[in-house]
Amino acid sequence: MKPLLQVEDLTIRLPKGGDREFAIQKVNYNLMPGEILCVVGESGSGKSMTANAIMGLLPKTIQVDAGTIIFDGVDLASLEERRARELRGNRISMIFQEPMTALNPLMRVADQIGEVFLIHTNMNAKQRDERALALLVDVGLPDPEKMMKAYPHQLSGGQRQRVMIAMALALEPAILIADEPTTALDVTTQAQILKLIKELQEKHNTAVMFITHDFGVVAEIADRVVVMEKGQMVEIGGSDDVLNNPQHEYTKKLIAAVPPLVAPHREALLEVTPVLTVNNLCKTYSTGGGWFSKARVVKAADDVTFTLHRGETLGLVGESGSGKSTVSRCVVRLLDSDSGEILIGEDAIQDLNTAELAPYRKRIQMVFQDPFASLNPRKTIGQIIADGPIAQGMEPAKALAKAAELLDLVELPRAALDRYPHEFSGGQRQRVGIARALAHDPEILVADEAISALDVSVQAQILDLLDTLKVRLNLAILFVVHDLRVAAQVCDRVIVMQKGKVVEMGVTKTVFEAPSHEYTKSLIDSIPGASWRSDLPDHIPQEGQPEKQPAMSSV
Amino acid sequence: MNLQTLLYIGGRLIKGVIILLIIAVFNFFLIRAAPGDPAKVMAGEAGATDEVFLQQLREQFGLDQPLYYQLWVYISNLLHFDMGMSYRQNIPVFDLIMDRLPATLLLTGTAFLLSIALGVLAGVIASVNYKKWVDSLITILSLIFYATPLFWLAIMASLFFSVYLGWLPGFGMETVGVELSGWDRVIDIALHLVLPATTLGLFFTAVYARMTRTSMIETSRLDFVKTAIAKGMTPSRVTRKHVLRNALLPVITLAGIQAGQLIGGAVLTETVFAWPGIGRLMFEALFQRDYNLLLGVFFISSAMVVLFNLITDVIYCVVDPRIELSK
Numbered sequence: 054m055k056p057l058l059q060v061e062d063l064t065i066r067l068p069k070g071g072d073r074e075f076a077i078q079k080v081n082y083n084l085m086p087g088e089i090l091c092v093v094g095e096s097g098s099g100k101s102m103t104a105n106a107i108m109g110l111l112p113k114t115i116q117v118d119a120g121t122i123i124f125d126g127v128d129l130a131s132l133e134e135r136r137a138r139e140l141r142g143n144r145i146s147m148i149f150q151e152p153m154t155a156l157n158p159l160m161r162v163a164d165q166i167g168e169v170f171l172i173h174t175n176m177n178a179k180q181r182d183e184r185a186l187a188l189l190v191d192v193g194l195p196d197p198e199k200m201m202k203a204y205p206h207q208l209s210g211g212q213r214q215r216v217m218i219a220m221a222l223a224l225e226p227a228i229l230i231a232d233e234p235t236t237a238l239d240v241t242t243q244a245q246i247l248k249l250i251k252e253l254q255e256k257h258n259t260a261v262m263f264i265t266h267d268f269g270v271v272a273e274i275a276d277r278v279v280v281m282e283k284g285q286m287v288e289i290g291g292s293d294d295v296l297n298n299p300q301h302e303y304t305k306k307l308i309a310a311v312p313p314l315v316a317p318h319r320e321a322l323l324e325v326t327p328v329l330t331v332n333n334l335c336k337t338y339s340t341g342g343g344w345f346s347k348a349r350v351v352k353a354a355d356d357v358t359f360t361l362h363r364g365e366t367l368g369l370v371g372e373s374g375s376g377k378s379t380v381s382r383c384v385v386r387l388l389d390s391d392s393g394e395i396l397i398g399e400d401a402i403q404d405l406n407t408a409e410l411a412p413y414r415k416r417i418q419m420v421f422q423d424p425f426a427s428l429n430p431r432k433t434i435g436q437i438i439a440d441g442p443i444a445q446g447m448e449p450a451k452a453l454a455k456a457a458e459l460l461d462l463v464e465l466p467r468a469a470l471d472r473y474p475h476e477f478s479g480g481q482r483q484r485v486g487i488a489r490a491l492a493h494d495p496e497i498l499v500a501d502e503a504i505s506a507l508d509v510s511v512q513a514q515i516l517d518l519l520d521t522l523k524v525r526l527n528l529a530i531l532f533v534v535h536d537l538r539v540a541a542q543v544c545d546r547v548i549v550m551q552k553g554k555v556v557e558m559g560v561t562k563t564v565f566e567a568p569s570h571e572y573t574k575s576l577i578d579s580i581p582g583a584s585w586r587s588d589l590p591d592h593i594p595q596e597g598q599p600e601k602q603p604a605m606s607s608v
Numbered sequence: 609m610n611l612q613t614l615l616y617i618g619g620r621l622i623k624g625v626i627i628l629l630i631i632a633v634f635n636f637f638l639i640r641a642a643p644g645d646p647a648k649v650m651a652g653e654a655g656a657t658d659e660v661f662l663q664q665l666r667e668q669f670g671l672d673q674p675l676y677y678q679l680w681v682y683i684s685n686l687l688h689f690d691m692g693m694s695y696r697q698n699i700p701v702f703d704l705i706m707d708r709l710p711a712t713l714l715l716t717g718t719a720f721l722l723s724i725a726l727g728v729l730a731g732v733i734a735s736v737n738y739k740k741w742v743d744s745l746i747t748i749l750s751l752i753f754y755a756t757p758l759f760w761l762a763i764m765a766s767l768f769f770s771v772y773l774g775w776l777p778g779f780g781m782e783t784v785g786v787e788l789s790g791w792d793r794v795i796d797i798a799l800h801l802v803l804p805a806t807t808l809g810l811f812f813t814a815v816y817a818r819m820t821r822t823s824m825i826e827t828s829r830l831d832f833v834k835t836a837i838a839k840g841m842t843p844s845r846v847t848r849k850h851v852l853r854n855a856l857l858p859v860i861t862l863a864g865i866q867a868g869q870l871i872g873g874a875v876l877t878e879t880v881f882a883w884p885g886i887g888r889l890m891f892e893a894l895f896q897r898d899y900n901l902l903l904g905v906f907f908i909s910s911a912m913v914v915l916f917n918l919i920t921d922v923i924y925c926v927v928d929p930r931i932e933l934s935k
Contacts, residue, residue: 110838138842142841154830
């Protein structure tokens, strides 16, 4: 069979002063008609670069240096802009990562889809609307008539991604490029979108180039896989081969870092000492409401009750809008709850004022999601870590000495003390975030999606660090996480939340193996590639086993 | 327009009236706090310094009454849509303002439209030529007009175009001593309008240009623009249909602020170009301590600000479907 698209020796140079000279270097692969080719890699691997080059969407500062992209007998890399425009959205189309921002907020859905026909065909307004409606039906949007007139903000993330897909497939393109199309979506929505892409791809025999960082998604959807590392293509092959018998060290490392979906057996705690107790916590948000209108009320936490014990990791899982972050913010009093009790040890803290709360702040500390936004860029790492203890009354010199010790603890070099956050990678910053939280010698650590922003191999190292610290310092960790694979690996017990309510709570192994609530079941069923790593717990290559290795300080 | 929107506008109007009353009280005290006595100014102009005459004047205007009583009279008159009489000209304040209003609106309205049109255009041109010489030129020009004091610009424009080149009339609204009618009159007024409207509008032109440029550049980096390009659109269509519409949203906010100054914002320009508008009326009233007239101008100006804030919000809601008028 003749390949549809041939990428040959493609090299793209980065502007001077970048991390490396080339974004991608000598990349070679073919896309066959009707196949799904997954391009996998971590952030900065250059996995999206080829796609952008194919679409002619490279930023002006980045140019194709050498190589060709042959499609239909023409080289896309050197094609003049006017002819490239005729192909774009017509023969080759693309969907993007962020459905929330990928649609024009001021245009109706029908007009945005209709635009594709307006540009590439001679259809009149009526024909365009008819086709747009048919497409909305095809991508399975509810009430397509109404959807036509809707603006993007009236749609959910999953619905917007369906609109994007409808738009991309409007003219039945030969190639669909999907750049992390499900990364920003919840797991159940992700499963639906993956299914939709696969269905439509089979129906229209479209070739799909699917860019992702998630091996679960690869297992779910790929026919063939390309693995990228730092701009180099390190492995290519059939999906079964790459997933179950990876050849390159880097691929092995990446796959080993994917947490298996099987919860390991964990010893029950010997003594049960509650350190954090939450009783009937409620928190509602209301938006709008004024002189003449009623406010919209969202129950973010609805009668939430749980206990966290010393030495335990308690997972708080759920999709976006489930209220898991609200609960975590309420327990550290970053948010004020409406009603209910929050006890640290045996003391209720929910009604304490700032001064009264101060001594309790030390005992419960938070690690935030975004390692880039959660460190003050104008302070040195030393200042960032020592600030808290100084505020609590420790002598500055002593606090700095302690900061140095903490850096040892989180396996960062002491030289980091005098450096600024921008000099560190995401994983290193998250270590700083952990050190900052530990500076108070807390009993409880609240980790709000503390690893979500990190690449999978870095994730594994941070999780390992948290686990080591938990044992060493006898911490209790409240782990807010949307990734069920991670939850399965690190949590002793999990709480599943949906729309502000706790729907299930129990020992991790039990919840994963025999979920009792429908919602938990649907969550677990939606995990991409569930069948791939669930029955193969021993599959991790014996040599290596990065999860068990001590985390490297060079993250 | 649905019921909710009408209810919202009704609510905002009621709030607006309350705010206006508070402003009126505040203005009242502000003016009394300034030194000076209208009776003395008028007596001085009449050449009389007689204490009995002064007392008589004060009684005539109610200035001998206690302050709280004067406030009470002022506010209750205001509630009956009566802004009182001008002390000096003995004409109802409302009539005086209405007499001057068309001239001011002509000047400020022209400047307003001119600055939006020119500013947005310049901003779009600059952003499309981002980091090229056109962009730099527009940026430099807009910085100059942004930084130059308005009155100085007005004097210089008047000197250069009117006195030196003799192209345009430098003061007044119509040529004095000539009775023109029909199109001749329109052209005559238009010629008189050029210099004051341009000088008044330049500052905002610069502000719009800078804001449009920044907003366009920011918007063109958003994801949906990438989507639009991926559809195969031409750059000009992407700019018009996707970037510009979204980029204009913050410009509307600014236009609302400028529109609020349609009445009170041209004092300097009107003074320099001897434009017979409200700004000059206010300027004169200030020197004559014509309290009622001043308060009247203040009141009308603040009413404009309140009104245009509301209009801006309504326009926003029409232009941006994400915003609902219910908060």
